[in-house]
Amino acid sequence: MLVERTGTPDVMQLRDVPRPAPRAGQVLLRVEAVGVNFADVLNVAGQYLTAPKLPHIPGMELAGTVEALGEGVSGVQVGQRVAALGGTGGLAEYAAVPAAGLVPVPDSFTPAQAAAFPVSYMTAYHALKTLGRGEAGEWVLVQAAAGALGTASVQLAVALGMKVIALASTEEKLQIARDLGADVTILQDDPERVQKVREAAGGQGVPLLLEAVGGARFEESLKMVAPLGRIVFIGNASREEVSLNPAALMKRNISVTGLWLTSLMTDPRISAAAAQGLTPLIASGKVVPQVGPTYALADSPRAFQDMLDRKTTGKVIIEP
Ligand code: NDP
Structure with a gap:
């Protein structure tokens, strides 16, 4: 699926392009499943945090089998099943992705589960723990x-x-949120929503909110x-x-922290701590990637x- 100009999703066109060759530090994957992130949607629209390179093939999160290794790549073998994160080019039959962005996947994950895992669960972990400093027993509010x-976020918080x-x-x-264990659910257009959130969390509001x-x-x-x-x-x-009025923060001593997974991932210690936190939760079956609707490649604009x-x-x- 090629994007030659930014715009509505139908700017993506199905085209025949040469199979990419892995450059130094890259691996070639035979793509089995691509996880679509809101960031991909914004990127095609030209509204993401960074400007898209044109032309490009969208798809930053994918699962597949290693087909070939670029120069200097070690620690991964041809035939291995992996998830990959941080590159582009996922919406294709083959994608050359940075070896540094490979995420090992448990054998128990289907390709769709593997593609559903890295961005959402690492972001949720960093939001709840690394930056949110959430503790067991604390209330957290999860939007959307x-x-x-x-x-x-709901599954991991639980x-x-x-x-x-x-x-x-x-x-x-x-x-869906209740099925994943949410304690309290409120329609986001409920006219009483602010009061209901405050009451549910003991009167004053939640200690942690994921915006x-x-x-x-x-x-x-x-x-x-x-x-x-x-x-x-x-x-x-x-x-x-x-809009943010600093007085609202000062009066009640509220902190607001930004989170961007892409820049957090450049710190290997932070990524390793997240992987360490998530691994036992996957092994125990408490964290199971939530696969949503599945589309064929040609239906990417509809997705x-x-x-x-x-x-x-x-x-x-x-x-x-
Ligand atoms: P999803 O499409 O799965 O979720 C987006 C949700 O946002 C929708 O389900 C919808 O829920 C809600 N929403 C509210 N207003 C709108 C609107 N005007 N248009 C579309 N959706 C709206 O996407 P993701 O889970 O991939 O992303 C969720 C959010 O998290 C996005 O803002 C994304 O950019 C961000 N994100 C940021 C990351 C980072 O590193 N900072 C990493 C991953 C995601 P409802 O209908 O219930 O309101």
Whole structure:
């Protein structure tokens, strides 16, 4: 799926291109499943944190089998099943990706589960623990709780012993959050939502809030956290302007921390700590990647449009 200009998802075109050759430090993967992230959707639209290189093949998170190794690559073998993160080019039959972004996957994961894992679960881990400093027994509020990051965050928070308040736009989405163990679920357009969040968390609000929607909602988030509360700003899915009055932070001693997985991953100690935290939870079956709807490669524009239209839950998967 080639993108030659930014725009609506239908700018992606199915084209025949040469199979990529792995450069030094890369591996060639036969792609089995691609996890679609909101970042891919924003990137095609030209609205992501970094400007897209054109032309490009989208797809930063994928699972597949190692087909060939570029120069200088060690520690991985041809035929090995892996997930890969941080490159581009996933929406294709073959992709050359950086060896440094390979993530080992347990044999128990299907290709779709492997492709659903790295971005959402590592981001959720960093939001809840690395930056959010969440502790067992604490309340956490998860926005857009039925999306890819949302389902990962609810599941991981429950696995870490935290108590979860989930917000989402429909009753069906709230049911997904309840099925994953959310303690309290509230429609995000409930007129009483701020009061309900505060009451559910003991009267003053939650100590930790994961902000994924942003826009005008952010002002409400400030009212939903308790004094000394922490907000981790992960995403602005609403794509609206966010305004922040420092007085609102000062009056109640609230911290707001930004999170971008791409830049966090450049610190190997931080990534290793996340992997160490996640590994036992996967082994015990408490963390199981939430695979959402699956589309064929040629239907990628529809997959992207369905995400923009908030029709999907869990991680959207594309299979070449
Ligand atoms: P999903 O598409 O799975 O989830 C997005 C959710 O956002 C939807 O389910 C929807 O939930 C909600 N939403 C609210 N307003 C809108 C809108 N105007 N258009 C579309 N969706 C909207 O995506 P991801 O799980 O991949 O991403 C979720 C958020 O987290 C995004 O903002 C993304 O950019 C961010 N993210 C950031 C990362 C980082 O490193 N900082 C890493 C991964 C994700 P509902 O209908 O319930 O409101």
